[in-house]
Structures are given as C-alpha cells and as structure tokens.
Amino acid sequence: MIRVQNLTLNYGDRYLFDDISFTVTQGEKLAITGRNGSGKSTLFKILMEQVRPDKGVIEKPKEITIGTLRQELPADNGNTIKQEVLQSLTDIKVLNDELHQLEEILSNPNTDEKKMMAAVERMHDVHHRLEYLNADKIEGEVEKILGGLGFSAGDFDR
Numbered sequence: 001m002i003r004v005q006n007l008t009l010n011y012g013d014r015y016l017f018d019d020i021s022f023t024v025t026q027g028e029k030l031a032i033t034g035r036n037g038s039g040k041s042t043l044f045k046i047l048m049e050q051v052r053p054d055k056g057v058i059e060k061p062k063e064i065t066i067g068t069l070r071q072e073l074p075a076d077n078g079n080t081i082k083q084e085v086l087q088s089l090t091d092i093k094v095l096n097d098e099l100h101q102l103e104e105i106l107s108n109p110n111t112d113e114k115k116m117m118a119a120v121e122r123m124h125d126v127h128h129r130l131e132y133l134n135a136d137k138i139e140g141e142v143e144k145i146l147g148g149l150g151f152s153a154g155d156f157d158r
Contacts, residue, residue, distance in 0.1 A: 001059075002024045002058070004021055004056065007019070007057075007058070008056055009046070016039040016042060017043070020056075067089050081151060082143070082156040082157060085142045089138060092133055092138060095130050096130070099123065099130070102122060102123045102126065103123075143156060
C-alpha cells in the first residue's frame, strides 16, 4: 500500500500540489491524467524519492518499487520496445550487477575469508530480493504490460 498525506509542493508562487492525499492499495489500478505541466511526472519523482516535497508524508513499504519510462525515447538508440521497458527496471539491473560483482569476488582465489563470508551473506540477500521481485519472470510481465498497452507480440522486438 502507498499512502500520501497532505502533500504540498510549490514552484515559485505556484502550487503544483496543495495538500493532496490519496491511498493506493495492493492490486488497485490507478490512472494519473492531466495537462502538460500539471505535475504528473513530478508526482512520480516524489514517490521515487527523486524530488522532495515542501510538506507531506509518503508511506511506502521498502519492498514496493516504482519504475517509469521516459516520455520520449532517443530516436535511434537501437533498443527494442521490450529492451526499453526492461532497462527502466533499475532495481533488478542494480541487483544483477551487484550479483555479478559478488560472483567475481567469490571466484577470486586471493579473496580473504572474511570478505568471502561477507560476499556469500550479501549474495544470499541479493538472491532473496531478486526472488521477491520475480526477476526470473520479469520478461513475461513486461510482455503482459506491453500487450495491455496495445502492442502486439511482433512490436516487442522492434
């Protein structure tokens, strides 16, 4: 569950948010609509802790992650639609990168025992977090999301 209470954010003399409150419960779907400049992207930045509001409380369990896609993609970066969505899942990417670094530490014969034990312990935590995020099933989830947005299976790899 995500709960926002009394959120306020000013830009100069203009209130972008003035004492707004809402709750999103597990399984609930939410649409955020509005004109350009009305604060939709800023609201997500606040929820992702990239922007600090002037006042208000945001309650969100640590295991809940929020990801966004850029509104405008680079014209020719060579990525498919599916790759762009997968890249937006930064938590999974960061954890997979950390897992790779831990594997390098463990495979190094010069790693001392204390560092090796710490790496094994951290690897356990990383695996647990990846399991919680269903990282092994994420491609299927991305395909479901893209399908729900109206993309055909043939569009995924374009």
